[in-house]
Amino acid sequence: MKAVIITIGDEILIGQVVDTNSAWLAEELTQLGIKVHRIYSISDSREEILNALDDAGKIADLVIVTGGLGPTKDDITKQCFAEFFNTTLELDNDILNFVRSYFNQRGVEMPKANEGQALVPKGGIAIKNKNGTAPGMWYEKDKAVFISLPGVPYEMKALMEENFFPMIAEHFNTPKIFHKTVLTQGIGESSLMEIIADWENSLAEENMKLAYLPQPGMVRLRITATGNQLEELKQKVEEKVDALKAIIPEFIWGFDKQKLEEVIGSKLTECKKTLATAESCTGGYIAHLITSIGGSSSYFLGSVLSYANEVKMEQLQVSPVALQVHGAVSKQVVEQMALGVKKNLKADYAIATSGIAGPTGGSEEKPVGTVWIAIATPTKVFSEKFMFGNHRERNIRKTALQALNMLRKEIEI
Amino acid sequence: MKAVIITIGDEILIGQVVDTNSAWLAEELTQLGIKVHRIYSISDSREEILNALDDAGKIADLVIVTGGLGPTKDDITKQCFAEFFNTTLELDNDILNFVRSYFNQRGVEMPKANEGQALVPKGGIAIKNKNGTAPGMWYEKDKAVFISLPGVPYEMKALMEENFFPMIAEHFNTPKIFHKTVLTQGIGESSLMEIIADWENSLAEENMKLAYLPQPGMVRLRITATGNQLEELKQKVEEKVDALKAIIPEFIWGFDKQKLEEVIGSKLTECKKTLATAESCTGGYIAHLITSIGGSSSYFLGSVLSYANEVKMEQLQVSPVALQVHGAVSKQVVEQMALGVKKNLKADYAIATSGIAGPTGGSEEKPVGTVWIAIATPTKVFSEKFMFGNHRERNIRKTALQALNMLRKEIEI
Numbered sequence: 001m002k003a004v005i006i007t008i009g010d011e012i013l014i015g016q017v018v019d020t021n022s023a024w025l026a027e028e029l030t031q032l033g034i035k036v037h038r039i040y041s042i043s044d045s046r047e048e049i050l051n052a053l054d055d056a057g058k059i060a061d062l063v064i065v066t067g068g069l070g071p072t073k074d075d076i077t078k079q080c081f082a083e084f085f086n087t088t089l090e091l092d093n094d095i096l097n098f099v100r101s102y103f104n105q106r107g108v109e110m111p112k113a114n115e116g117q118a119l120v121p122k123g124g125i126a127i128k129n130k131n132g133t134a135p136g137m138w139y140e141k142d143k144a145v146f147i148s149l150p151g152v153p154y155e156m157k158a159l160m161e162e163n164f165f166p167m168i169a170e171h172f173n174t175p176k177i178f179h180k181t182v183l184t185q186g187i188g189e190s191s192l193m194e195i196i197a198d199w200e201n202s203l204a205e206e207n208m209k210l211a212y213l214p215q216p217g218m219v220r221l222r223i224t225a226t227g228n229q230l231e232e233l234k235q236k237v238e239e240k241v242d243a244l245k246a247i248i249p250e251f252i253w254g255f256d257k258q259k260l261e262e263v264i265g266s267k268l269t270e271c272k273k274t275l276a277t278a279e280s281c282t283g284g285y286i287a288h289l290i291t292s293i294g295g296s297s298s299y300f301l302g303s304v305l306s307y308a309n310e311v312k313m314e315q316l317q318v319s320p321v322a323l324q325v326h327g328a329v330s331k332q333v334v335e336q337m338a339l340g341v342k343k344n345l346k347a348d349y350a351i352a353t354s355g356i357a358g359p360t361g362g363s364e365e366k367p368v369g370t371v372w373i374a375i376a377t378p379t380k381v382f383s384e385k386f387m388f389g390n391h392r393e394r395n396i397r398k399t400a401l402q403a404l405n406m407l408r409k410e411i412e413i
Numbered sequence: 414m415k416a417v418i419i420t421i422g423d424e425i426l427i428g429q430v431v432d433t434n435s436a437w438l439a440e441e442l443t444q445l446g447i448k449v450h451r452i453y454s455i456s457d458s459r460e461e462i463l464n465a466l467d468d469a470g471k472i473a474d475l476v477i478v479t480g481g482l483g484p485t486k487d488d489i490t491k492q493c494f495a496e497f498f499n500t501t502l503e504l505d506n507d508i509l510n511f512v513r514s515y516f517n518q519r520g521v522e523m524p525k526a527n528e529g530q531a532l533v534p535k536g537g538i539a540i541k542n543k544n545g546t547a548p549g550m551w552y553e554k555d556k557a558v559f560i561s562l563p564g565v566p567y568e569m570k571a572l573m574e575e576n577f578f579p580m581i582a583e584h585f586n587t588p589k590i591f592h593k594t595v596l597t598q599g600i601g602e603s604s605l606m607e608i609i610a611d612w613e614n615s616l617a618e619e620n621m622k623l624a625y626l627p628q629p630g631m632v633r634l635r636i637t638a639t640g641n642q643l644e645e646l647k648q649k650v651e652e653k654v655d656a657l658k659a660i661i662p663e664f665i666w667g668f669d670k671q672k673l674e675e676v677i678g679s680k681l682t683e684c685k686k687t688l689a690t691a692e693s694c695t696g697g698y699i700a701h702l703i704t705s706i707g708g709s710s711s712y713f714l715g716s717v718l719s720y721a722n723e724v725k726m727e728q729l730q731v732s733p734v735a736l737q738v739h740g741a742v743s744k745q746v747v748e749q750m751a752l753g754v755k756k757n758l759k760a761d762y763a764i765a766t767s768g769i770a771g772p773t774g775g776s777e778e779k780p781v782g783t784v785w786i787a788i789a790t791p792t793k794v795f796s797e798k799f800m801f802g803n804h805r806e807r808n809i810r811k812t813a814l815q816a817l818n819m820l821r822k823e824i825e826i
Contacts, residue, residue: 010622010624010635010637011624011626011635012435012436012439012452013439013443013448013449013450013451013452014439014440014443014449014592014635014637015435015436015437015438015439015440015441015442015443015449016436016440016592016594016626016633016635017436017626018431018432018433018436019431019432019435019436019452020431022425022428022432022454023425023428023429023430023431023432024428025428026425026426026427026428027427027428027429028428029428030426030427030428035426036426036427036428037426037456037461038426038453038454038455038461039425039426039432039452039453039454039455040451040452040453041435041451041452042451042452043450044624048450048451070602070625071602071603071606072602072606072625073613073623074622074623074624074625108604111603111604111606111607112607113603113606113607114603133603152627154804154807179427181429189483189484189485190484190524190526190527190546191521191524193484193485193524193526194524194525194526200486209423209487210486210487211423211424211457211487212483212485212487213424213429213430214483214565220429222423222424222427222429224423224427277718279697282704283697283700283701283703283704283705283709283713284692284696284697284698284699284700284701284704284716284718285697285701285704286697287696287697287700287718288696288697288698288701290696291695291696291697291698291718291720291809292696292805292806292809294770294771294772294773294805295773296696296720297720297721297774300696300720301720301721301723301724302717302718302719302720302721302724302728303697303716303717303718304715304716304717304718304728305690305697305700305704305715305716305717305718306715307704307709307710307713307714307715308710308714308715308758310714310758310759311714311715311758314757315715315717315728315757315758344727344728345721345723345724345728346723357707358707359707360707360708361710391567392705392707393705394567396704396705
């Protein structure tokens with residue numbers, strides 16, 4: 001069974017907005033065993049919308065369209081749906097009352113423009129949008145199902161999860177697909193491919209596929225199996241994953257959507273230990289990653305972000321001599337930062353970073369990209385120097401991932 | 414002149430990767446006056462790639478293809494290019510030497526798999542990729558230009574910026590497009606539309622377009638003008654922006670790609686004042702935004718992230734009585750946090766946050782989503798309470814933007 005996703009909006013085609021809806025929809029459809037065949041991004045133009053609907057209807061059983069449902073003039077998706085399905089727009093009183101109450105609940109009178117959002121093409125099913133004012137819609141034409149959704153991500157997601165996914169599951173009956181992604185760190189794509197060549201060939205023999213997905217600082221390996229029995233596919237894939245673990249145990253740190261900060265959170269929770277960070281060049285990014293995990297307050301105590309040297313001395317007791325002799329970006333200072341925050345916040349573990357994230361601040365001796373990372377554990381402190389290049393954002397991201405992974409290896413359960 | 418972007422990769426169609434390349438390319442092409450007509454995302458399948466190249470070649474003057482150039486088996490873009498252009502792959506010795514030296518510079522022998530990356534379809538121009546091993550490629554067929562790029566974003570961007578954009582500019586001669594985006598805060602899309610209705614109508618009369626681009630906590634308004642003279646278009650748009658400023662002065666805080674943290678950085682730099690943050694529920698996210706701006710070390714001193722109450726008391730001198738009587742999420746505590754970090758770090762301004770980001774930790778009196786934000790200035794401290802909902806990530810993001818905007822209004826130049 002094939003699906004096509006169409007995202008409508010000039011803002012995507014001029015690059016003002018990154019289309020995250022498609023990725024979310026694609027992932028969810030894949031989980032349902034529906035194969036996304038193509039993603040189109042097109043403009044708010046009648047001709048483009050009609051052409052895309054026509055193309056998509058020819059190749060797909062399910063067409064999901066997002067965007068172009070706002071109350072403003074540039075939004076014309078509904079008019080195009082009416083034209084495509086040879087029907088007319090009619091006022092849906094149920095939707096109108098719902099939109100009016102949406103505004104009333106917020107203590108606001110419904111603006112006149114929003115009345116138009118209760119106009120829907122005849123012949124389909126309109127679904128109320130509890131998070132906004134544009135309804136979702138379901139139509140069928142020549143055996144294909146067309147779903148129209150608002151472009152605002154959380155409105156779209158709620159409509160899919162609560163209404164359309166169950167409707168899709170009931171309407172279609174499809175083969176199953178199972179994916180598993182192995183997360184590796186510390187080895188490049190090409191070297192990895194050489195080491196696991198035989199294993200990779202054995203996948204093809206059993207009708208499984210492998211994809212290499214490199215990211216800054218890590219390579220992800222996605223294994224895909226297709227068939228009728230989800231349980232059987234899972235088992236086949238898990239067997240292959242076990243075989244891979246035996247080949248490259250030292251490089252695998254997690255699976256699927258796991259995040260390093262999650263793995264660390266689980267380990268700290270399990271051994272009932274606490275963490276603090278002292279960040280300079282990462283400016284709070286490590287703490288932000290750690291606290292993005294719900295429940296992190298049970299193991300994360302806090303941080304001292306010491307951008308200024310004075311803050312390093314006064315809040316972390318870094319010695320003025322170390323700063324003067326070795327500079328802020330040095331083994332001595334970063335280790336003192338880690339020990340300082342560990343002591344002051346009474347933590348079991350601490351991470352400290354000090355580096356030159358760029359674009360300015362580099363010198364011949366310490367060029368932009370130089371980063372020191374220290375880890376303090378209940379029994380020791382150690383540090384390592386890295387060169388993470390002169391792209392500020394990537395530098396901060398790489399430093400954070402490296403630091404988290406260094407910590408992960410040290411937490412003993 | 415029309416362009417089509419094709420991104421190749423199963424990882425996009427199963428939703429494992431968000432396609433950010435298209436947005437970047439679309440934005441850059443738009444700046445060059447090239448209109449992106451469509452974006453396709455397709456799988457690493459021969460049939461799909463050939464179909465998409467064929468479709469795109471029929472409607473576009475310029476076709477930009479990213480992805481599928483890795484050394485591994487799942488990458489087949491080059492084979493498909495050779496087939497589409499009726500040619501064969503041949504070894505480019507120049508590229509081979511370059512790839513080999515890429516590995517040698519990193520002290521590594523070139524893995525055998527990477528030799529294949531020097532195979533390129535005959536009849537085009539292969540361009541060395543200084544950040545990776547897959548070359549960029551340029552082909553012409555039936556008056557359309559086809560460019561193939563690696564999918565790794567920074568490799569792709571460097572090749573476009575340093576090589577292909579200049580080549581495109583030389584090869585084509587196109588009408589100009591000018592966009593300007595007005596950033597507003599504190600008013601919803603529908604209400605905004607009613608207030609600026611006359612102004613919006615006046616745009617259409619002069620052949621300009623308006624788009625509403627809502628985001629959590631803000632609405633962006635994009636004005637687009639098309640013509641031959643870029644300077645003339647700029648002037649027409651700027652006149653309309655000035656007219657808009659007169660209608661809604663209180664809601665406009667910036668333009669185009671500006672970020673609140675940038676606006677704040679400029680204001681602090683101009684008045685030579687410093688900033689510190691004391692964050693609880695935002696967990697370092699505000700500091701991360703501020704330090705994502707290069708040069709922020711000249712006005713940002715640091716932060717104390719006080720997740721634990723003990724850290725609030727010991728590092729920020731929040732009174733135990735206030736914590737006990739009012740709780741951590743309260744006016745009293747958040748104002749003490751702001752004053753504490755301002756004093757300890759000797760800053761001129763301070764932001765403090767304390768709230769319940771969720772998903773757990775709420776109570777009847779203080780449900781998940783309750784957030785207190787305090788701002789301390791050289792002369793005063795004040796705070797406000799917000800309800801930002803129970804989605805952890807959105808809650809942190811909304812809190813940070815609101816806090817930055819509250820600070821922005823207080824910085825006097």
